[in-house]
Amino acid sequence: MLALLAPVLRAEHRVNAQDEPAPMARASVAPGEAVVVGQPVTVGIEVLVPTFFRGAPAYDALELPGAIAFFNERGTNFTERIEGRTWAGQRRSYTIYPNRVGRYEVGPIPVEVRYGVGSRVVVDTAYAAPVRFDAVIPEAARGLPVFIAAAELRLVQSVEPAPDTIRVGEAFTRVVTTEVDGTLSMVVPPLAFDSVEGLAVYPAPPRLEDTGGERGTAVLGRRVESASYVATAEGSYTLPPVRVDWWDWTTGRLRRAEAPGLAFEVVANPDLAAEIELPPDSLDVEEASAGPGATGVDERLRRWLTGLAIIAGLAYVGYRLIGPRIPPWRARTRARRRARAESEAAYFRRLQAAVRSNDPRASANALAAWLDRLDPIGGTGTAGELVDAAQDPALGTELRRLDEVLYGAGSSDASSWSGAALAGQLKSARRRVLHRPAASGLTDPSTLGPLNPRES
Structure with missing residues (x-):
């Protein structure tokens, strides 16, 4: 997302903002503190910063013994007045499926946030207090x-x-x-x-x-x-x-x-009985009951039926051996298709389509999703790291233009933004970073919609 564009300015620091309140996080549990085994529980997380977000908050994966937990990628943004000050916030959630009886405790839940203080990017971690629920069998x-x-x-x-x-x-x-x-x-x-x-x-x-x-x-x-x-x-x-x-x-x-x-x-x-019945095996019976030449015909018929039975038997055995493997093969095929759809190349094609459609918001979202899958640039997968890895100042210029269109004073001109130049710079940058030795894999899985809601 577009908050990933802010590090292009290379003003990212881990500092304690003395003159700003610290970010905060809070957690809630729904539908309540008692559910039945197998019933989904939603643990909602709200994280707030005193100014505005300059990066996607990073959430850890949940590991709960006796439960299955999923992080919900879709989030919402909001603002809240706290002690006369407007804070920017984001809501995300986990869905948990408890599969045994017992008490579950989630947290404290850390959320790493990046927010702006003047020209700097402050990186800090907010902790949501633990929440608990019980899973029972009635x-x-x-x-x-x-x-x-x-x-x-x-x-x-x-x-x-x-x-x-x-x-x-x-x-x-x-x-x-x-x-x-x-x-x-x-x-x-x-x-x-x-x-x-x-x-x-x-x-x-x-x-x-x-x-x-x-x-x-x-x-x-x-x-x-x-x-x-x-x-x-x-x-x-x-x-x-x-x-x-x-x-x-x-x-x-x-x-x-x-x-x-x-x-x-x-x-x-x-x-079925007619198919199974074979001609008599006794040559004496055949010769006694048939006219001249009948014995050869019956022998050929018997050989033909025997061959047909062998073929049918082999076909049945083959079906019994291969048939059960067809569903797993289909599952593997579907898995390969899903893997291709989630590949870096697939996300880059979506990014190019968004940029060439001249939609700045869609371009920012597609850029964040692609950066999460671009392993060779290392670090945390920000746009600034892409610019450094590609050694392409022109790309940095285009990304700053996109940043200004969405969050700067010229945000009202978003409809006139053209992504043609950015599309070309991204294509060149991708070629350069993919043909250099990989530094380290990206580990930040967070992707969000628009990061900085404006107060109406």
Whole structure:
């Protein structure tokens, strides 16, 4: 973000501002100090400085035994009057999913801030006081074999093809999807597809999906499980319903979700019997019952059917060996695509697009995100370090122009700003820093929207 442009002025110091109040941080916990296991807890952090921000605050990752914690990248800015003075503030948050019973303590939480004092950049650390919460399993749910909590849980079932009546040797697939609102797919336990006499059961690896959570959207966890059933004997069959007992944290009561059972008939398969039957093996019988030349024809037919059976057997074995590997292969492919989307090159393309669109705010945000991924410049990943690494004063000039457009006296001229020159300087700087020995990796993961809100 654009506060990363301030170090271009090379006025960054770690000092104690004698004439300015120290920055402050405070933490809050929601929905409260008591939640059920698996229910998300939001720990909000507000950090305030007495003047204005000159860099993105740096937050540490949370590590809580028995819990999963995520830092929410999206933040908001605000101003607050404290003892007759206007302070600039930013709100960020962590989302914590407790997965065992017990008391959790978060903090004290350090936040490193950079703010302006005259022409200097002051670097200091503010500490938010610890917050605590308890995760419990309600009394009414303690008898469950597995405790699951959600705002809503649904079981969605599909069967393809519909098995009202099938023949021996035919197959169908039962797919059961568990959807949970407000929490992650990892809290959903696996379903059991029990074996049934007369049916061969082939469960597939589960597929876990999580969506939402960005920009305040609701979190949805989804676990998809399936099994293929192959009929091996005639008869009447009933597959039991799938039931999941779960705790609704919005109403504070135990609920049950159910996917209906399946009832169907398996009948004889004449086609399968005809495929399996082979010509008689006795040459005497063939010669006695067939006319001249029939023996050679029958022998060729038998060899053809034998070869066909071998091919079918090899195909089945290959499917059993390779089939289970297809979902992991797809997962690896998706992971590679995500890695490419999160690569330094991908972020630089987004930066170039933002700069060439002549949008100063989008350009500042894209610049900060790209600098976080540009390892060769080392340090903390500021625009000033990029200028130093590239040894490009012209780049520094263009970055200062962008800084002035957004935060200087000429901010009203933002609509007339052109990024063409900056785009070219950034491209040249990137080429230079990527072709020099790397100094050290960047470790600051913070990216923010606009840093310095103006009081209306």
